[in-house]
Amino acid sequence: MENMMQGNKIRRVAATRMNERSSRSHTIFRIILESKDANQKDGPVHISYLNLMDLAGSERVSLTKAAGERLKEGANINKSLSVLGNVIRQLSEGKEFISYRDSKLTRLLSQALGGNAKSLIIGNTNDPPRSSRWSRASLERKSKLHMGSRDESSRHGEVYIFDHVFKQECTNSDVYGSVVKPLVDSFMEGFNATIFAYGQTSSGKTHTILGNKTDPGLFQLVSNQLFQHVADQVDKRYLIRCSYIEIYNEKINDLLDKSNQGLTIREISKEMCCLMQGKLS
Numbered sequence: 001m002e003n004m005m006q007g008n009k010i011r012r013v014a015a016t017r018m019n020e021r022s023s024r025s026h027t028i029f030r031i032i033l034e035s036k037d038a039n040q041k042d043g044p045v046h047i048s049y050l051n052l053m054d055l056a057g058s059e060r061v062s063l064t065k066a067a068g069e070r071l072k073e074g075a076n077i078n079k080s081l082s083v084l085g086n087v088i089r090q091l092s093e094g095k096e097f098i099s100y101r102d103s104k105l106t107r108l109l110s111q112a113l114g115g116n117a118k119s120l121i122i123g124n125t126n127d128p129p130r131s132s133r134w135s136r137a138s139l140e141r142k143s144k145l146h147m148g149s150r151d152e153s154s155r156h157g158e159v160y161i162f163d164h165v166f167k168q169e170c171t172n173s174d175v176y177g178s179v180v181k182p183l184v185d186s187f188m189e190g191f192n193a194t195i196f197a198y199g200q201t202s203s204g205k206t207h208t209i210l211g212n213k214t215d216p217g218l219f220q221l222v223s224n225q226l227f228q229h230v231a232d233q234v235d236k237r238y239l240i241r242c243s244y245i246e247i248y249n250e251k252i253n254d255l256l257d258k259s260n261q262g263l264t265i266r267e268i269s270k271e272m273c274c275l276m277q278g279k280l281s
């Protein structure tokens, strides 16, 4: 936890007209869980990944009045979010070719988005919203119409289905209990999972992931559940590894080690992946 907080100090943030501490990079906090049967010395090792993503917010220059370096950052943020949107659309339409390689963000997430990996997108919205379509009142009203379980919003032929719409006064723990915990349960059962905080600038994405003393964020809540689970499973042995990186202007920087900047992505074959999971040995 302390390392994570240290990492946040070197994450790129800057003041814009929309947010005094606006994230200028996407961050990926990744937990890798390795587990094996405590009674089987050479038994298989199961590996699963959980990514907690604090995406930088999409920006409109007309609102942020960005110029110079801020403008360049904003352009990179918008471009990578657009690639992420394309990838998610291609996956949901079952396309054969998925354009993972169009941005560092999607390259790093390729294993966590495809296959039988599970994803959850938490859409944060501003108050007042930039568009009435995304106002809390509008979403809450529709949520009530749909008995609070699923919500649909349709305009220009687009249909959005929400698992849940939360009220303005809800806490990170409310979000965690309703929609995040089931995903973390799957992760501990061996599925790869990714949770995105997504939305416009200054809509509270970083607050969702990091929280504060009175309203702990998802990072703290996931860690609590994970370590409690590990402590309860006496017949299993676990290894937990973490990484915390940012993608800033298409450059990957290690937030846990200041000297480790401009990292390159190395890909491993599917066979090697299976070997690592103890399926072929």
Ligand SMILES: Nc1ncnc2c1ncn2[C@@H]1O[C@H](COP(=O)(O)OP(=O)(O)OP(=O)(O)O)[C@@H](O)[C@H]1O
Pocket: 019, 021, 022, 023, 024, 055, 056, 057, 058, 124, 199, 200, 201, 202, 203, 204, 205, 206, 207, 208
């Ligand atoms: N639910 C909340 N409770 C209390 N404060 C909040 C909440 N959501 C957001 N804030 C506050 O609003 C401000 C903007 O939030 P935050 O920085 O999390 O937005 P963001 O979506 O990550 O923005 P950006 O994309 O520009 O980085 C911060 O000062 C944050 O502490």
